[in-house]
Amino acid sequence: MTIEACGHEDCGIRDVLDRLGDRWSVLVIVTLAQEPRRFRELQRAVTGISTRMLTVTTRRLVRDGLATRTVYATVPPQVEYRLTDMGLSLAAAIAALSDWSRTHKSAISDARAAFDAAEAPRQALAR
Amino acid sequence: MTIEACGHEDCGIRDVLDRLGDRWSVLVIVTLAQEPRRFRELQRAVTGISTRMLTVTTRRLVRDGLATRTVYATVPPQVEYRLTDMGLSLAAAIAALSDWSRTHKSAISDARAAFDAAEAPRQALAR
DNA sequence: CAGGATCCGATCCGATACTG
DNA sequence: CAGTATCGGATCGGATCCTG
Numbered sequence: 001m002t003i004e005a006c007g008h009e010d011c012g013i014r015d016v017l018d019r020l021g022d023r024w025s026v027l028v029i030v031t032l033a034q035e036p037r038r039f040r041e042l043q044r045a046v047t048g049i050s051t052r053m054l055t056v057t058t059r060r061l062v063r064d065g066l067a068t069r070t071v072y073a074t075v076p077p078q079v080e081y082r083l084t085d086m087g088l089s090l091a092a093a094i095a096a097l098s099d100w101s102r103t104h105k106s107a108i109s110d111a112r113a114a115f116d117a118a119e120a121p122r123q124a125l126a127r
Numbered sequence: 128m129t130i131e132a133c134g135h136e137d138c139g140i141r142d143v144l145d146r147l148g149d150r151w152s153v154l155v156i157v158t159l160a161q162e163p164r165r166f167r168e169l170q171r172a173v174t175g176i177s178t179r180m181l182t183v184t185t186r187r188l189v190r191d192g193l194a195t196r197t198v199y200a201t202v203p204p205q206v207e208y209r210l211t212d213m214g215l216s217l218a219a220a221i222a223a224l225s226d227w228s229r230t231h232k233s234a235i236s237d238a239r240a241a242f243d244a245a246e247a248p249r250q251a252l253a254r
Numbered sequence: 255c256a257g258g259a260t261c262c263g264a265t266c267c268g269a270t271a272c273t274g
Numbered sequence: 275c276a277g278t279a280t281c282g283g284a285t286c287g288g289a290t291c292c293t294g
Contacts, residue, residue: 012225012226012228012229012232013153013154013157013221013224013225013228014154015228015232015235016224016225016227016228017150017153019235021147021148021149021150022148022286022287023144023148023286023287024287026140026144027140027141030140038255038256039255039256039257040255040256050287050288050289051256051257051258051288051289051290052257052258052259052287052288052289053286053287053288054257055256055257055258056287062242063238063239063242063243064235064238064239065234065235065237065238065239065241065242066235071256074255075255076255076256077255077256077294078255078256079255079256079257086231086234086235089227089231090227090231093223093224093227094140094224096220096223097140097143097220097221097224098139098140098143099139100139100143100216100217100220101139101140101142101143102139104213104216104217105139105142107192107213108142108146108191108192108193108213110192111190111191111192112190112191112192114192115189115190115192116190149266149267150266150267151267165275165276166275166276166277167275167276175268176268177267177268177269178268178269178276178277178278179267179268179269179277179278179279180266180267180268181277182276182277182278183267198276201275202275203275203276204274204275204276204277205275205276206275206276206277
Protein backbone atom coordinates (compact mmCIF):
# COMPACT_ATOMS: atom_id res chain seq x y z
CA MET A 1 0.00 0.00 0.00
CA THR A 2 2.49 2.63 1.13
CA ILE A 3 0.78 5.84 0.24
CA GLU A 4 3.88 7.79 1.13
CA ALA A 5 7.27 6.82 -0.28
CA CYS A 6 6.84 9.47 -2.92
CA GLY A 7 8.00 13.01 -2.74
CA HIS A 8 11.44 12.89 -4.29
CA GLU A 9 10.41 13.27 -7.89
CA ASP A 10 7.45 11.04 -8.48
CA CYS A 11 6.79 7.48 -7.54
CA GLY A 12 6.01 5.05 -10.30
CA ILE A 13 2.68 6.63 -10.95
CA ARG A 14 3.83 8.87 -13.76
CA ASP A 15 4.67 5.78 -15.74
CA VAL A 16 1.31 4.18 -15.27
CA LEU A 17 -0.42 7.40 -16.13
CA ASP A 18 1.50 7.91 -19.30
CA ARG A 19 0.29 4.52 -20.33
CA LEU A 20 -3.28 4.68 -19.04
CA GLY A 21 -3.99 8.37 -19.05
CA ASP A 22 -5.47 8.48 -22.50
CA ARG A 23 -9.08 8.08 -23.39
CA TRP A 24 -9.14 4.42 -24.42
CA SER A 25 -6.34 2.27 -23.00
CA VAL A 26 -8.09 1.35 -19.79
CA LEU A 27 -11.32 0.59 -21.58
CA VAL A 28 -9.56 -1.69 -24.02
CA ILE A 29 -7.70 -3.43 -21.22
CA VAL A 30 -10.79 -4.20 -19.18
CA THR A 31 -12.56 -5.40 -22.30
CA LEU A 32 -9.71 -7.71 -23.22
CA ALA A 33 -9.61 -8.89 -19.62
CA GLN A 34 -13.01 -10.47 -20.16
CA GLU A 35 -11.81 -12.48 -23.13
CA PRO A 36 -9.51 -12.20 -26.14
CA ARG A 37 -11.01 -10.39 -29.10
CA ARG A 38 -10.44 -9.75 -32.74
CA PHE A 39 -10.06 -6.24 -34.04
CA ARG A 40 -13.64 -5.54 -35.05
CA GLU A 41 -15.03 -7.44 -32.09
CA LEU A 42 -12.99 -5.23 -29.89
CA GLN A 43 -14.22 -2.17 -31.69
CA ARG A 44 -17.81 -3.19 -31.19
CA ALA A 45 -17.18 -4.01 -27.54
CA VAL A 46 -15.52 -0.71 -26.77
CA THR A 47 -18.34 1.60 -27.66
CA GLY A 48 -17.39 4.75 -29.46
CA ILE A 49 -13.76 4.05 -30.26
CA SER A 50 -12.62 4.94 -33.76
CA THR A 51 -10.57 2.67 -36.00
CA ARG A 52 -7.62 4.90 -35.63
CA MET A 53 -7.64 4.98 -31.87
CA LEU A 54 -8.19 1.25 -31.62
CA THR A 55 -5.14 0.73 -33.79
CA VAL A 56 -3.06 3.16 -31.81
CA THR A 57 -4.19 1.77 -28.48
CA THR A 58 -3.73 -1.91 -29.26
CA ARG A 59 -0.34 -1.24 -30.77
CA ARG A 60 0.74 0.48 -27.62
CA LEU A 61 -0.49 -2.35 -25.44
CA VAL A 62 1.41 -4.85 -27.54
CA ARG A 63 4.52 -2.71 -27.46
CA ASP A 64 4.40 -2.53 -23.69
CA GLY A 65 3.99 -6.28 -23.39
CA LEU A 66 0.50 -5.97 -21.97
CA ALA A 67 -1.15 -7.76 -24.87
CA THR A 68 -0.25 -10.11 -27.68
CA ARG A 69 -1.28 -9.81 -31.29
CA THR A 70 -1.83 -13.03 -33.20
CA VAL A 71 -2.45 -13.06 -36.93
CA TYR A 72 -4.37 -15.96 -38.44
CA ALA A 73 -3.71 -16.45 -42.13
CA THR A 74 -7.35 -16.90 -43.01
CA VAL A 75 -9.49 -15.18 -45.60
CA PRO A 76 -10.56 -12.69 -44.53
CA PRO A 77 -7.65 -12.19 -42.15
CA GLN A 78 -8.22 -12.32 -38.43
CA VAL A 79 -6.11 -10.78 -35.73
CA GLU A 80 -6.61 -11.72 -32.14
CA TYR A 81 -5.63 -9.55 -29.21
CA ARG A 82 -5.11 -11.18 -25.86
CA LEU A 83 -3.82 -9.81 -22.58
CA THR A 84 -0.56 -11.21 -21.29
CA ASP A 85 -0.19 -12.23 -17.66
CA MET A 86 1.22 -8.79 -17.02
CA GLY A 87 -1.75 -7.22 -18.74
CA LEU A 88 -4.12 -9.28 -16.65
CA SER A 89 -2.41 -8.22 -13.46
CA LEU A 90 -2.82 -4.61 -14.52
CA ALA A 91 -6.47 -5.25 -15.26
CA ALA A 92 -6.88 -6.50 -11.71
CA ALA A 93 -5.38 -3.32 -10.31
CA ILE A 94 -7.65 -1.30 -12.54
CA ALA A 95 -10.64 -3.30 -11.36
CA ALA A 96 -9.93 -2.05 -7.85
CA LEU A 97 -10.18 1.51 -9.10
CA SER A 98 -13.36 0.63 -10.91
CA ASP A 99 -14.83 -0.73 -7.71
CA TRP A 100 -13.86 2.47 -5.97
CA SER A 101 -15.64 4.45 -8.63
CA ARG A 102 -18.87 2.54 -8.33
CA THR A 103 -18.75 2.78 -4.55
CA HIS A 104 -18.26 6.53 -4.47
CA LYS A 105 -20.06 7.62 -7.59
CA SER A 106 -23.10 8.98 -5.82
CA ALA A 107 -21.05 10.69 -3.13
CA ILE A 108 -19.11 12.51 -5.81
CA SER A 109 -22.25 13.56 -7.60
CA ASP A 110 -23.59 14.95 -4.35
CA ALA A 111 -20.37 16.80 -3.65
CA ARG A 112 -20.46 18.35 -7.08
CA ALA A 113 -24.04 19.40 -6.77
CA ALA A 114 -23.33 21.01 -3.42
CA PHE A 115 -20.24 22.75 -4.75
CA ASP A 116 -22.01 24.06 -7.81
CA ALA A 117 -24.98 25.16 -5.78
CA ALA A 118 -22.67 27.20 -3.58
CA GLU A 119 -20.78 28.57 -6.55
CA ALA A 120 -23.52 29.44 -9.03
CA PRO A 121 -25.09 32.23 -6.97
CA ARG A 122 -21.74 34.02 -6.79
CA GLN A 123 -21.49 33.97 -10.53
CA ALA A 124 -24.90 35.58 -10.71
CA LEU A 125 -23.96 38.25 -8.17
CA ALA A 126 -20.76 39.04 -9.98
CA ARG A 127 -22.70 40.46 -12.89
CA MET B 128 -12.08 -7.85 -7.96
CA THR B 129 -14.53 -8.87 -10.67
CA ILE B 130 -12.64 -8.02 -13.82
CA GLU B 131 -15.72 -8.80 -15.87
CA ALA B 132 -19.08 -7.22 -15.08
CA CYS B 133 -18.42 -4.69 -17.78
CA GLY B 134 -19.47 -4.90 -21.36
CA HIS B 135 -22.84 -3.21 -21.39
CA GLU B 136 -21.62 0.33 -21.82
CA ASP B 137 -18.71 0.82 -19.53
CA CYS B 138 -18.24 -0.07 -15.91
CA GLY B 139 -17.46 2.71 -13.53
CA ILE B 140 -14.03 3.23 -14.98
CA ARG B 141 -14.99 6.01 -17.34
CA ASP B 142 -15.89 8.13 -14.36
CA VAL B 143 -12.59 7.58 -12.59
CA LEU B 144 -10.71 8.24 -15.77
CA ASP B 145 -12.46 11.48 -16.47
CA ARG B 146 -11.35 12.56 -13.05
CA LEU B 147 -7.84 11.12 -13.03
CA GLY B 148 -6.99 10.99 -16.69
CA ASP B 149 -5.35 14.37 -16.80
CA ARG B 150 -1.73 15.13 -16.26
CA TRP B 151 -1.79 16.23 -12.62
CA SER B 152 -4.74 15.00 -10.56
CA VAL B 153 -3.16 11.74 -9.50
CA LEU B 154 0.11 13.41 -8.63
CA VAL B 155 -1.64 15.99 -6.48
CA ILE B 156 -3.69 13.31 -4.76
CA VAL B 157 -0.72 11.17 -3.83
CA THR B 158 1.12 14.24 -2.62
CA LEU B 159 -1.76 15.35 -0.45
CA ALA B 160 -2.07 11.80 0.82
CA GLN B 161 1.28 12.23 2.52
CA GLU B 162 0.14 15.30 4.41
CA PRO B 163 -2.02 18.40 3.97
CA ARG B 164 -0.34 21.25 2.13
CA ARG B 165 -0.71 24.88 1.37
CA PHE B 166 -0.89 26.10 -2.20
CA ARG B 167 2.77 26.94 -2.76
CA GLU B 168 3.95 23.99 -0.71
CA LEU B 169 1.91 21.81 -2.96
CA GLN B 170 3.34 23.47 -6.01
CA ARG B 171 6.86 22.84 -4.82
CA ALA B 172 6.04 19.25 -3.92
CA VAL B 173 4.47 18.45 -7.28
CA THR B 174 7.43 19.14 -9.49
CA GLY B 175 6.70 20.90 -12.72
CA ILE B 176 3.09 21.88 -12.20
CA SER B 177 2.14 25.40 -13.23
CA THR B 178 0.12 27.78 -11.11
CA ARG B 179 -2.74 27.47 -13.47
CA MET B 180 -2.89 23.71 -13.45
CA LEU B 181 -2.54 23.53 -9.69
CA THR B 182 -5.50 25.86 -9.37
CA VAL B 183 -7.56 23.90 -11.85
CA THR B 184 -6.64 20.57 -10.30
CA THR B 185 -7.22 21.48 -6.68
CA ARG B 186 -10.50 23.12 -7.53
CA ARG B 187 -11.66 19.96 -9.22
CA LEU B 188 -10.65 17.81 -6.28
CA VAL B 189 -12.55 20.06 -3.92
CA ARG B 190 -15.58 20.06 -6.18
CA ASP B 191 -15.61 16.28 -6.26
CA GLY B 192 -15.37 16.06 -2.49
CA LEU B 193 -11.93 14.48 -2.61
CA ALA B 194 -10.24 17.36 -0.83
CA THR B 195 -11.10 20.28 1.41
CA ARG B 196 -9.91 23.84 1.06
CA THR B 197 -9.42 25.80 4.24
CA VAL B 198 -8.62 29.50 4.21
CA TYR B 199 -6.77 31.01 7.17
CA ALA B 200 -7.29 34.75 7.52
CA THR B 201 -3.63 35.47 8.12
CA VAL B 202 -1.29 37.93 6.44
CA PRO B 203 -0.15 36.74 4.04
CA PRO B 204 -3.13 34.47 3.45
CA GLN B 205 -2.75 30.73 3.71
CA VAL B 206 -4.93 28.09 2.14
CA GLU B 207 -4.64 24.50 3.20
CA TYR B 208 -5.65 21.58 1.06
CA ARG B 209 -6.39 18.28 2.73
CA LEU B 210 -7.76 15.01 1.40
CA THR B 211 -11.12 13.91 2.69
CA ASP B 212 -11.70 10.32 3.78
CA MET B 213 -12.99 9.64 0.31
CA GLY B 214 -9.88 11.20 -1.18
CA LEU B 215 -7.70 9.06 1.04
CA SER B 216 -9.51 5.91 -0.02
CA LEU B 217 -8.89 6.86 -3.63
CA ALA B 218 -5.24 7.47 -2.86
CA ALA B 219 -5.03 3.94 -1.51
CA ALA B 220 -6.47 2.51 -4.71
CA ILE B 221 -4.01 4.58 -6.69
CA ALA B 222 -1.16 3.35 -4.53
CA ALA B 223 -1.97 -0.18 -5.68
CA LEU B 224 -1.52 0.95 -9.26
CA SER B 225 1.69 2.65 -8.32
CA ASP B 226 2.97 -0.56 -6.80
CA TRP B 227 2.04 -2.37 -9.97
CA SER B 228 4.04 0.15 -11.95
CA ARG B 229 7.18 -0.22 -9.89
CA THR B 230 6.90 -3.99 -10.03
CA HIS B 231 6.56 -4.16 -13.79
CA LYS B 232 8.54 -1.16 -14.89
CA SER B 233 11.55 -3.09 -16.07
CA ALA B 234 9.45 -5.74 -17.79
CA ILE B 235 7.71 -3.02 -19.76
CA SER B 236 10.99 -1.41 -20.72
CA ASP B 237 12.22 -4.75 -21.95
CA ALA B 238 9.05 -5.35 -23.93
CA ARG B 239 9.37 -1.96 -25.55
CA ALA B 240 12.97 -2.46 -26.44
CA ALA B 241 12.19 -5.83 -27.99
CA PHE B 242 9.24 -4.42 -29.90
CA ASP B 243 11.19 -1.47 -31.21
CA ALA B 244 14.13 -3.64 -32.12
CA ALA B 245 11.82 -5.80 -34.21
CA GLU B 246 10.13 -2.80 -35.73
CA ALA B 247 13.00 -0.45 -36.54
CA PRO B 248 14.62 -2.67 -39.19
CA ARG B 249 11.34 -2.76 -41.13
CA GLN B 250 11.24 0.98 -41.22
CA ALA B 251 14.72 0.96 -42.68
CA LEU B 252 13.80 -1.61 -45.33
CA ALA B 253 10.75 0.34 -46.34
CA ARG B 254 12.91 3.10 -47.74
C1' DC C 255 -11.41 -8.03 -41.91
C1' DA C 256 -7.47 -5.33 -40.29
C1' DG C 257 -5.30 -1.39 -40.56
C1' DG C 258 -2.39 2.78 -42.56
C1' DA C 259 -2.56 7.83 -43.95
C1' DT C 260 -4.26 12.35 -43.82
C1' DC C 261 -6.82 16.26 -42.39
C1' DC C 262 -8.56 19.06 -38.93
C1' DG C 263 -11.15 20.59 -34.89
C1' DA C 264 -11.17 20.20 -29.77
C1' DT C 265 -8.66 20.20 -25.52
C1' DC C 266 -5.00 20.42 -22.64
C1' DC C 267 -1.61 22.77 -20.61
C1' DG C 268 2.54 25.92 -19.96
C1' DA C 269 4.17 30.74 -19.86
C1' DT C 270 3.26 35.13 -18.62
C1' DA C 271 1.18 39.07 -16.57
C1' DC C 272 -1.84 40.90 -13.19
C1' DT C 273 -4.99 41.19 -8.69
C1' DG C 274 -6.38 41.05 -3.66
C1' DC D 275 0.77 34.01 -0.48
C1' DA D 276 -3.01 32.53 -3.34
C1' DG D 277 -4.85 32.82 -6.89
C1' DT D 278 -7.25 34.86 -11.92
C1' DA D 279 -7.02 35.95 -16.94
C1' DT D 280 -5.35 35.53 -21.45
C1' DC D 281 -2.63 33.69 -25.21
C1' DG D 282 -0.56 30.34 -28.04
C1' DG D 283 1.69 25.88 -28.93
C1' DA D 284 1.31 20.94 -28.52
C1' DT D 285 -1.23 16.94 -28.28
C1' DC D 286 -5.37 14.15 -28.63
C1' DG D 287 -8.62 12.05 -31.06
C1' DG D 288 -12.59 11.74 -34.60
C1' DA D 289 -13.90 11.43 -39.59
C1' DT D 290 -12.78 9.93 -43.86
C1' DC D 291 -10.55 7.60 -47.50
C1' DC D 292 -7.54 4.00 -49.07
C1' DT D 293 -4.78 -0.58 -49.14
C1' DG D 294 -3.74 -5.66 -48.69
